Amino acid sequence: MSIVRWARGKSPWYFHYETGSCNGCAIEVFALQTPLYDLERFGIMNTGNPKHADLLLVTGCVGYRSGRVLRNLYHQMPGPKAVVAIGVCALTGGIFHDCYNLAPGADKVIPVDVYVPGCAPWPEAMIDGILLAAEKLRGAPVARDRRRLVEEEEPPAGGAGEEGKA
Amino acid sequence: MVYRPLLIAFGVLVLAPLLGGLLTGFDRWLSARLQARVGPPLWQPFADLVKLWHKDRLTVNVVQILYANAYLLFVAAALAELALGHDLLMLLFTLAFGTISLVLGGFSVRSPYSRFGAQREIMQLLAYEPILVLMVVAIYLRTGSFLVSRVVVFPRPLLPSLPLIFLGYLLVVVIKLRKSPFDLATSLHHPHQELVKGILTDYSGPYLGIIELAHWYELVLLLGLAGLFWATSVWAAAGVALLVYLAAITVDNVSARVTWAWMLRFAWQAGLGLAAINVVWLYLWGAGMP
Numbered sequence A: 001m002s003i004v005r006w007a008r009g010k011s012p013w014y015f016h017y018e019t020g021s022c023n024g025c026a027i028e029v030f031a032l033q034t035p036l037y038d039l040e041r042f043g044i045m046n047t048g049n050p051k052h053a054d055l056l057l058v059t060g061c062v063g064y065r066s067g068r069v070l071r072n073l074y075h076q077m078p079g080p081k082a083v084v085a086i087g088v089c090a091l092t093g094g095i096f097h098d099c100y101n102l103a104p105g106a107d108k109v110i111p112v113d114v115y116v117p118g119c120a121p122w123p124e125a126m127i128d129g130i131l132l133a134a135e136k137l138r139g140a141p142v143a144r145d146r147r148r149l150v151e152e153e154e155p156p157a158g159g160a161g162e163e164g165k166a
Numbered sequence B: 001m002v003y004r005p006l007l008i009a010f011g012v013l014v015l016a017p018l019l020g021g022l023l024t025g026f027d028r029w030l031s032a033r034l035q036a037r038v039g040p041p042l043w044q045p046f047a048d049l050v051k052l053w054h055k056d057r058l059t060v061n062v063v064q065i066l067y068a069n070a071y072l073l074f075v076a077a078a079l080a081e082l083a084l085g086h087d088l089l090m091l092l093f094t095l096a097f098g099t100i101s102l103v104l105g106g107f108s109v110r111s112p113y114s115r116f117g118a119q120r121e122i123m124q125l126l127a128y129e130p131i132l133v134l135m136v137v138a139i140y141l142r143t144g145s146f147l148v149s150r151v152v153v154f155p156r157p158l159l160p161s162l163p164l165i166f167l168g169y170l171l172v173v174v175i176k177l178r179k180s181p182f183d184l185a186t187s188l189h190h191p192h193q194e195l196v197k198g199i200l201t202d203y204s205g206p207y208l209g210i211i212e213l214a215h216w217y218e219l220v221l222l223l224g225l226a227g228l229f230w231a232t233s234v235w236a237a238a239g240v241a242l243l244v245y246l247a248a249i250t251v252d253n254v255s256a257r258v259t260w261a262w263m264l265r266f267a268w269q270a271g272l273g274l275a276a277i278n279v280v281w282l283y284l285w286g287a288g289m290p
Helices: A002-010 A024-031 A064-076 A088-092 A123-138 A144-153 B004-034 B044-053 B062-083 B088-107 B112-143 B163-176 B205-230 B234-254 B260-288
Strands: A013-018 A055-059 A082-086 A114-116
Touching: A002 A123, A002 B044, A013 A024, A013 A064, A024 A055, A024 A082, A024 A123, A055 A064, A055 A088, A055 A123, A082 A088, A082 A123, A114 A123, B004 B044, B004 B062, B004 B205, B004 B234, B044 B205, B062 B088, B062 B205, B088 B112, B088 B205, B112 B163, B112 B260, B163 B205, B163 B234, B163 B260, B205 B234
Parallel strands: A013 A055, A055 A082, A082 A114
Antiparallel strands: none
């Protein structure tokens, strides 16, 4: 099963969700695709589809409304998956931490695995965070135990949230 | 030996994914280099496939799985037909069945993105299928047979007598490999995309892996068909196939996406027009050719 672990570490596809903020971190996440930072050399790809993704990149202050969307997207991702919170807003809410309409950090809404601090973080720091999350994917349980774990722990994915009822 | 065809088919179906994966990795590496990036390693597609196969099984409905498997089955069958030297017309029908399976899979879910992608896949089928049929007709007019096994023993290369058909086939390859400017239904291995992921939106995990594997078979099949244009020796055929692939990658990297209407117009006016001229020419004066 070591080949499975190897493949998981070498091919994390990420899905980026901007919860709504100044877009500073989002622009830096887009910069990861440029020839200067070139994430694809690690096998990391951007997908626009949570169903194809292994990593969820969250940037921005998580509002109670965008938090619902964030939770929905998280549940649409098939496991094993990991979440990377990028920027101080996604970590703690930053200067908006005591706003009435914001959750203080993405980890109040979904489980976050890697925290990348900064306002906005350097793209190098983001690459570091994404590779740390890829290490986490590598350590995820393989084979049959996984399916049992998933059934017990996670709510039914794919159909969760408002979209599933439509 | 009775088992020989079975052994050949088995061998080709085992080796084709290895070749298809390496070619896909080469495509991604070369595309990255053309964009002044370092790019992924050559084995990257294999890591992707293994990862996809070991993700959780998330499906929208059971029919979707059936169609993903049918797509793989038909494309693999088409490749086996090519390897065994069967009928080119039968090969085209099998390949079209595969594409239709993918379309039905896209239609079987409620996601509007998937349905849009499926509709665009039909438009792609509509654009390239007539060119492929004319290509087979032209091959028949030149060699007197629809059988691949007869075409490959034809003493002269086909390319000098089918130059316009070859240009049309280049267009078919770019459309069929879902390369820019025709990555309408879905785009593969690209960060840029439209309509989420088009026809593949609701496929995930192992089922996306199945479709990826089918794409590898499709790639090998299309390059194999390109090799028929110079089938007098294996090396010449491989060279032509490689040139076609390089041309497709280059076009992919220098062009932006067009609309489906533009694609249809271009394929029917330029592609079909060229192919038709070649067929008429072969029909009128082909008999006197050496």
